[in-house]
Amino acid sequence: MRVDPPVYLCAPDRVLGEHAQPVTEAVSGALLDAATAGKYGYTALRVSDRAPVELAELSAARTLAAAGVDPARVGRLLHAWTYHQGHEFWSPAHYIADRIGARAAEPAGVQQMCNGAMAAVGQAARDLLADPAAGPVLVTTADCFPAPGFDRWGGDYGVCYGDGATSVLVTRQPHGRAVRLLSTATVAVSALEGMHRGDAPFAPAPLSGVKTLLPKAAKKEFLTARPDLPFGPVARDAVTGVLARALADAGVSAHDPRLRAAGLPRLARHVMTDAYEPAFREVCAAPVVRFGTDTGHLGAGDAVANLADLLDRDDTRPGDLLVLLSAGAGFTWSAAIVEVESR
Known part of the structure; x- marks a missing residue:
């Protein structure tokens, strides 16, 4: 899809888990064998004690502040994730919108697993191109992979999982640090x-x-x-x-x-x-x-x-x-x- 007229991705941000678990600790604790660790090449994974949506709240607030955009102006909030967000039967997108003050926004979840951020950005661009009256779209992601529910070091092939959240504001005009x-x-x-x-x-x-x-x-x-x-x-x-x-x-x-x-x-x-x-x-x-x-x-x-x-x-x-x-x-x-x- 060619994006024309202009659409911008503004103030991209990431909040990583507050702890770094080094690979040496994972190997010594038998979470990953030394040969696999050498092949994978990770030096550490980020680990958080918080719920993923709390990380998303922090990241979203930072994006809006860096872009200089009032949360009340956000038209939609699209939140993507792959794993448990802290509760089973609720909407994490609505939680984030409320916590950052984007109460006029339409919150929605985007479920495309690890491609979720790109899917949300594509949807945000289509929203702005299709509706001249649509306000800025805030895209957020958040994932944490704590034990015992998830084996972040050894549970998958070819990948180890770190905790973190991201956010970016999709707009018709550049705000702060931006790419078209x-x-x-x-x-x-x-x-x-x-x-x-x-x-x-x-x-x-x-x-x-x-x-x-x-x-x-x-x-x-x-x-x-x-x-x-x-x-x-x-x-x-x-x-x-x-x-x-x-x-x-x-x-x-x-x-x-x-x-x-x-x-x-x-x-x-x-x-x-x-x-x-x-x-x-x-x-x-x-x-x-x-x-x-x-x-x-x-x-x-x-x-x-x-x-x-x-x-x-x-x-x-x-x-x-x-x-x-x-x-x-x-x-x-x-x-x-x-x-x-x-x-």
Whole structure:
């Protein structure tokens, strides 16, 4: 989707878990074996004692303050997450809207697993393009992965999970630190939904806290049962396809000299080196900047956290183009091309 007239992503922010759990501690505590730790390349994961929505509240307030926008002006609040938000039967989006004073906003949840932030940004852009009267849209994410409900270090293949929240304001005019959204593109492969369901029967109630969630068990069951759906080639085609579409919609060539940097999902080092980065480089020459070594994968928040970190870099200047790539269970891949307006 080419985004025209202009839409901006303003004051991207991230609030990380207040503690850093080093990988050496995880290995000594038998949460992760030394060989896997070396292959994954994480140095630490961020861990919080707070509920994820409390982190989102902090991040959202910081975004609005940095953008200089009154919470009462927010038209919609879109909140994305992947895991338990603190209560089972409620709306975390409404909680955040109330806590930050965005009481005129329409709160809504966005459920696209780890691609949630990009899905919400795309929806926010469509809102602003479709309705000239629509106010700014605040996009938030939050995820925490505490034991015993989740095994953050060893429960999945190729990724370890850190706690954190993100936020960004989507507007028609730049406010504070901002990038212009030139295009977004999304590819979904719903045939892969079983990778996070496996062979387990449907449950009548949430099992959070009753048993430890182990995504790798479901993945192993699915890949054993569906050898006709090799994840690697499917993911490669999705990454190259979604990036090519985003670049074409933005009118940007693969080797445009303005392409300053790219942020990819905060997955394990070997997953990036062996899979995501080679696929990325097939269609885009933007230098890939690795984030997340000292945070872990932030659930739905990687894309916005990466944008904030890219804007923090000393070599990022107005006029530069940045590439954001996101992926989430389901599976869905999204890409966005943005132009730096101000740092």
